[in-house]
Amino acid sequence: MINGFTAYRRQWFVGARTARTDILAGIVVALALIPEAIGFSVIAGVDPRVGLYASIAIAIVISFTGGRPGMISAATAAVAVLVSPLVRDHGVEYLFAATILMGLIQIVAGLLRLDLVMQFVSRSVITGFVNALAILIFMAQWPQLIDVSWQTYAMVAGGLAIIYLLPRVTKAVPSPLVAILILSVISIWYGLPVNTVGDMGKLPEGLPSIVLPNVPLTMETLRIILPYSLTMAAVGLLESLLTAQIVDDMTHSDSDKRQECAGQGSANIAAAFVGGMGGCAMIGQSVINVTSGGRTRLSTFTAGATLLILLAGLGPYVGRMPMPALVAVMIMVSIGTFSWNSIANLRRHPPTSSIVMLTTVVVVVATHDLSLGVLAGVLLSGIFFAGKVQRMFAVRRDVSSDGTRATYFVTGQIFFASVDRFTRSFPNDDPARDILIDVSAAHFWDISGVGALDKIVARLRRDGRSVAIVGYNRASADIVDRFALHDKTGVELGTVPL
Template structure:
């Protein structure tokens, strides 16, 4: 317990320099969250305040109870697109109720250790997820780069020059923050006619207030919100756990995925009680945070707290921040997020890995649905893996000198994908009267494998052959004893069945 408390304290406070980096990074993230939250609110068909208040509540809460320090969570498009029919047909109150149930489901998922499903997501899928998200982040900036004047392009170019040039001079202050401040001063000072944050939607005035969703507590309400809550919970956890893994890799640190699941749930519940929509981890803002020096929980807390300060106190000034400044930051994020070595690895990696990565990218970009892309990648990985293991299998036939007995030496893995080849490897020997199946170097993984062995034994015995199976390992023997119809393994492992 003391170790856990010490680790938690270290995730908040290490030294003065780290705290300063966390604060600066959090400020940059807060500014970048505003147009994103407004845009996601528009997607969901709700007032901009709902997305902005959600980002405040989720970021602050997850900094306290999440499992991945330095990761940014807020209102997201992945969740926003799921609730469009709910808001349109039943109203925003049902959105809040669905978000609360979403949070409860995520907490239960954490208790049930559903975070362990991430073990089945291959590196190729994660790389495809990252690359697709980088492409989507860049594509999301295109509306701000089309049908605009030369001054917008000049500001974007100037912002990128500052973002990439300032670190060569000093890293004391995050270059994205300097770019936003400098471009804002230029835009306001010169009165440039460029899009601003205020053009995205009306910024809220004042602080969010606590309120219960105004919905009837009936089974009918549960029937309405449950499908949405389940989908939001699954998509939110998937994106959050993938983002946590990416931040783990970027910072070369580990995180508590189980705590992150529960933390996401608690954050969404708090957001709903304060008039916010559901959300999850944001890879783009997380990359901004890490790239700006944010590593601890303080950076996430500052992102939420400073966003609240901006909305409550500096709303009119924030509304005048030029969108080209934030576009420059997001272009930096897309460039930094994309795994550029994956292009060269297309020729070096196995073809199946490259196909999985490219499939994930194509599905995500085509559907704008991260969960569908990851699902496609995971399914394809499973198919390729099963095919690979299926080929790691052989049956060698030997015959005694007198031709009375035939011995089949089975090597490899016997499971649902290899049972067809396993069954076809045994023919009804015309000469041999006795058949020995030696499985010393084989392993039976499932009831499909046991069923195939049953089928072989039954077929050979119907042909008049005396059949025995020898050499079961302990796990295979247990499976055969439980599910075989014809033979059991005997009392001791390795004995021929009676």
């Protein structure tokens, strides 16, 4: 118990220097969150305060309950796209109710260890996910770069120069924060004709308050919100767990994925109770946090707390912040997120891995749906894996000197993808009358493999041949004794035949 508390405390505070870096990183994240939260509110068809209040609540709560220190969670486009039909057809109150149910589902998912599903996501899919998200982040900046004044381009270029050149002089303060502050002062002082945060939507005034969804507690309400809640919970967990893995790789540390699932659920419930929409981990903001030096829970908490302070007390000033400054930061995030070595690896890696990565990128960019891209990548990885294992299989035939006895040596994996080749390896016109099948170098994985063996034995015996099978390993003997119809191992269940 004491060791657990000590470990949790170190996830908040390592030292004064680290705390200072985490706080500054959190401030940078908070400033970059504002226009994104407003934009996501527009996508969902709700007031800007719904996305902003959600970002505050999710960031603060997940800093306590999450399993990945230093990762940023808030309102996201992935969830906003899903709920827009619900808001359009039934109103924002049903959105709050659906968000509460979403959180409960995610907590149950954590208890059921559904985070283990991430074991089936290959490295190629993760790389494709990262590259696609980097492209989407860059594409999202285009509206701020089309039909704008030359001052906008000058400020974006100046912001990028500060971001990349300042670290060569000093790393005492995150360069994205310096870029935002300098460009904001220049824009306000000279009144430059550039877009501002306030142009994205009206910022809320005052603190959020606790509210309960004003919906009837009936089965009809559950019927309406359940499909949305299930989808939001699945997409939110998928994006959060993928982002956690990416932050793990960036920081060379591990995280508690099970706790992250439950933490996301509690954060979304809190968001709904303050009039916010659902959300999940944000890879772009998490990259900003990590590259700015944020490593602990303090950076995540600071992001939420700073956003609350900015909206409650400095709303008019925040509204005058120039969008080119934030565009420069997001372009930096896009460049830093993209896995540039994956381009060179297209020639070095196996073709199947490259195809999986490119498919994930294309589907995500084409649909703007991260979950569809990951699903396509995982399915393709499974198909390629099954094909690869299928080829790890061979049958060799030896015949006695008098030609009356044939021995088939089976090597490899017998399962649903290899049963067709396995069956065709035993011809109908074998002239030998005694058939011995040696499976000591083979493994039967499923009932499809057992069924194929049944089919072979039945066919050979029907043609008047005697058939014997030897060499089952323990696991194969178990599944054959349980499911075979025409042949058993001839021993007690779970033992290896002599």
